[in-house]
Amino acid sequence: MKSEVLLYVDEALGRYGFPDGHPWGTDRQNAFWREATNQKLDKSAALSGSRAASAGEIARFHGEEHVQRVHQLSDLGHGSIDYGDTPAFPGVYEASAHVVGAALDGLARIMAGEVLRTFQPIGGLHHASRDNAAGFCVFNDCGVVIDTLRSQYGIRRVAYVDIDVHHGDGLYYPYESDADLVYADIHEDGRFLYPGTGAETERGKGAGAGLKLNIPMKPGAGNAEFMAEWERVEAHLRAHKPEFIVFQAGADSIAGDPLAHLQYTPETHAHAARRLCVLANEMCQGRIMGFGGGGYNRTNLALGWCGVLDAFIRGSE
Amino acid sequence: MLLKSTAATEDTEATEKNKTGSLGFWKVTSFVVMYLTLLFSVFSVTSVAKKVLT
Numbered sequence: 001m002k003s004e005v006l007l008y009v010d011e012a013l014g015r016y017g018f019p020d021g022h023p024w025g026t027d028r029q030n031a032f033w034r035e036a037t038n039q040k041l042d043k044s045a046a047l048s049g050s051r052a053a054s055a056g057e058i059a060r061f062h063g064e065e066h067v068q069r070v071h072q073l074s075d076l077g078h079g080s081i082d083y084g085d086t087p088a089f090p091g092v093y094e095a096s097a098h099v100v101g102a103a104l105d106g107l108a109r110i111m112a113g114e115v116l117r118t119f120q121p122i123g124g125l126h127h128a129s130r131d132n133a134a135g136f137c138v139f140n141d142c143g144v145v146i147d148t149l150r151s152q153y154g155i156r157r158v159a160y161v162d163i164d165v166h167h168g169d170g171l172y173y174p175y176e177s178d179a180d181l182v183y184a185d186i187h188e189d190g191r192f193l194y195p196g197t198g199a200e201t202e203r204g205k206g207a208g209a210g211l212k213l214n215i216p217m218k219p220g221a222g223n224a225e226f227m228a229e230w231e232r233v234e235a236h237l238r239a240h241k242p243e244f245i246v247f248q249a250g251a252d253s254i255a256g257d258p259l260a261h262l263q264y265t266p267e268t269h270a271h272a273a274r275r276l277c278v279l280a281n282e283m284c285q286g287r288i289m290g291f292g293g294g295g296y297n298r299t300n301l302a303l304g305w306c307g308v309l310d311a312f313i314r315g316s317e
Numbered sequence: 318m319l320l321k322s323t324a325a326t327e328d329t330e331a332t333e334k335n336k337t338g339s340l341g342f343w344k345v346t347s348f349v350v351m352y353l354t355l356l357f358s359v360f361s362v363t364s365v366a367k368k369v370l371t
């Protein structure tokens with residue numbers, strides 16, 4: 001085996017980006033790739049291109065109406081897919097389908113035992129709900145992975161860990177009452193930032209009560225605050241013993257992001273990735289998928305994501 | 318509606334939850350400000366002219 005890590009980077013994924021000076025532009029993948037090649041990380045991870053997920057695969061998580069509507073708006077080439085954050089552009093359906101398809105390809109390769117870990121910088125679209133796009137997220141690739149693990153591979157106990165500066169509402173609410181989705185999310189306090197949710201008191205409902213951990217951080221919080229709270233994430237995962245980890249490593253929580261107010265350095269992302277690899281080795285047969293998520297300062301996303309990829313490459317050390 | 322694409326501010330404005338900005342928001346705002354300024358100038362000029370004439 002050349003590598004235990006599979007990295008998803010290709011042109012089709014790079015096309016997932018919005019026009020007209022939108023913060024999520026099409027240059028984000030390249031910004032990461034330049035730094036990854038600088039650090040020679042591309043030499044230690046196996047590379048893979050993406051494929052388009054079928055409408056049926058996307059509909060494992062999403063309502064068919066949402067899938068069809070994105071297709072129509074994509075053909076139309078303009079308009080808003082949500083309430084104003086997520087504009088349509090020609091080809092938005094195909095680009096979004098590739099984000100999901102790359103995730104499903106990665107999942108299939110992990111489940112086939114070809115690799116232990118995957119990293120997909122353009123992915124982690126954690127605001128899309130089952131029936132709507134939201135916050136730059138058209139299709140929820142992480143949600144499709146979780147529902148696919150269940151329907152196709154019989155794995156129900158999945159951990160979703162999210163350190164993006166925004167609350168992962170597109171994963172929290174669909175699984176709020178779910179008895180097997182172990183949820184842990186450190187984000188900027190919703191009283192100060194979109195989407196406004198993810199209070200400490202949101203611990204899950206019904207059969208999912210206590211299985212969800214939301215940790216809101218005050219604006220300006222830095223590495224020291226993160227490291228202290230991170231211990232709770234590890235304890236939460238250990239207590240609930242997942243069989244598979246999905247990690248959303250949004251780089252918009254690093255100091256200098258134009259949309260948010262946390263003050264981490266890229267070391268937080270590397271630390272979280274290293275520790276999650278350890279937990280995955282302990283509880284999940286090493287199986288973990290990483291997604292880039294948000295991040296609108298190009299230097300930050302390049303350094304943050306390279307820290308994650310580097311940790312994944314060293315994962316079994 | 319809380320939008321994600323609102324740019325972060327460096328001062329305490331960041332503590333307002335209901336920042337209802339969007340990508341088009343600033344364009345619209347600057348247009349409205351420009352329009353109001355123009356309207357106000359026309360109004361001032363008219364009232365000065367009225368004073369001079371009466």
Ligand SMILES: [Zn+2]
Nearest residue numbers: 164166252294
């Ligand atoms: Zn984010």
